[in-house]
Amino acid sequence: MRVEDRCEGGVLVLTIKERRLDARSAPELKAKVNALIAQGFGWIVLDLAEVEFVDSSGLGAIVSGLKQLDQKGDLVISGASEPVVNLFKLTRMDKVFRLFPATAEAVHALDARVHRG
Amino acid sequence: MHVCTVAELRLQIDSTFEGVPVVGAGIRDLCARECLTPVEASMIELAVVEAVNNAIEHGYQEQPGGRIEIHVVVTASQIDAVITDAGPPIDPATFAERYEDPRSVDRSALAEGGRGLTIMRGVFDELRYARRGDRNAVTMRKTRDAAARP
Numbered sequence A: 001m002r003v004e005d006r007c008e009g010g011v012l013v014l015t016i017k018e019r020r021l022d023a024r025s026a027p028e029l030k031a032k033v034n035a036l037i038a039q040g041f042g043w044i045v046l047d048l049a050e051v052e053f054v055d056s057s058g059l060g061a062i063v064s065g066l067k068q069l070d071q072k073g074d075l076v077i078s079g080a081s082e083p084v085v086n087l088f089k090l091t092r093m094d095k096v097f098r099l100f101p102a103t104a105e106a107v108h109a110l111d112a113r114v115h116r117g
Numbered sequence B: 001m002h003v004c005t006v007a008e009l010r011l012q013i014d015s016t017f018e019g020v021p022v023v024g025a026g027i028r029d030l031c032a033r034e035c036l037t038p039v040e041a042s043m044i045e046l047a048v049v050e051a052v053n054n055a056i057e058h059g060y061q062e063q064p065g066g067r068i069e070i071h072v073v074v075t076a077s078q079i080d081a082v083i084t085d086a087g088p089p090i091d092p093a094t095f096a097e098r099y100e101d102p103r104s105v106d107r108s109a110l111a112e113g114g115r116g117l118t119i120m121r122g123v124f125d126e127l128r129y130a131r132r133g134d135r136n137a138v139t140m141r142k143t144r145d146a147a148a149r150p
Helices: A024-036 A054-068 A082-090 A104-115 B017-033 B038-059 B116-123
Strands: A003-008 A009-014 A045-046 A074-078 B007-013 B066-076 B078-085 B126-132 B133-143
Touching: A003 A024, A009 A024, A009 A082, A009 A104, A024 A045, A024 A054, A045 A054, A045 A104, A054 A074, A054 A082, A054 B126, A074 A104, A082 B038, A082 B116, B007 B017, B017 B038, B017 B066, B017 B126, B038 B078, B038 B116, B116 B126, B116 B133
Parallel strands: A009 A045, A045 A074
Antiparallel strands: A003 A009, B007 B066, B066 B078, B078 B133, B126 B133
């Protein structure tokens, strides 16, 4: 599982460099995200622009990350393709996660909340 | 002019997650040939992958050496998929519809798993389970959108 991470202001951007986020790769993503949260990262943008396919296992790994965050932080999604957005809608997870078309927009929205405290 | 007729895909894979992307690629290819849009094809792939994942996880407890059969038929009017495994019989109550309203639950109370059937039901119009001999058979059917047909 290739994941790139970088900080933009107070926001951590995780870019998934894989085409599939499925039952094979989900455990690794879950471990990676949970380790970063344990290090203290609380405002996270998960950039899915390069991901073509996410199944319920991949979604479960993303939900797992959100569950680790306290109520102050947030984990949002950027760049999801139409099938991936459909997955969030079918499972009603679009009511739980904010989905942004572009990473810059997602970072901007979270950064404003970081500074609001 | 490309004429869309009946087309089918039959695959057998071993009960490991390694073989699942092959199933996905086969379904995308079949759906593309039968004039489904890439997004429609992705959704069919997703639902079938969920059924295959369930067979691996629950039918074979993620142990290799079990056989999963996948049969997908696409016609001008509908899409049928059958996924079978030789795991123990499944309690039909497992297939009862469950409703999760995420707005009413605390973030920490969200389930990490258990959304596969919701996805299968959301993509296809019908989802059925039957025991056929010594195999579990999960059957899904979706009527194709008449307006989108060639």
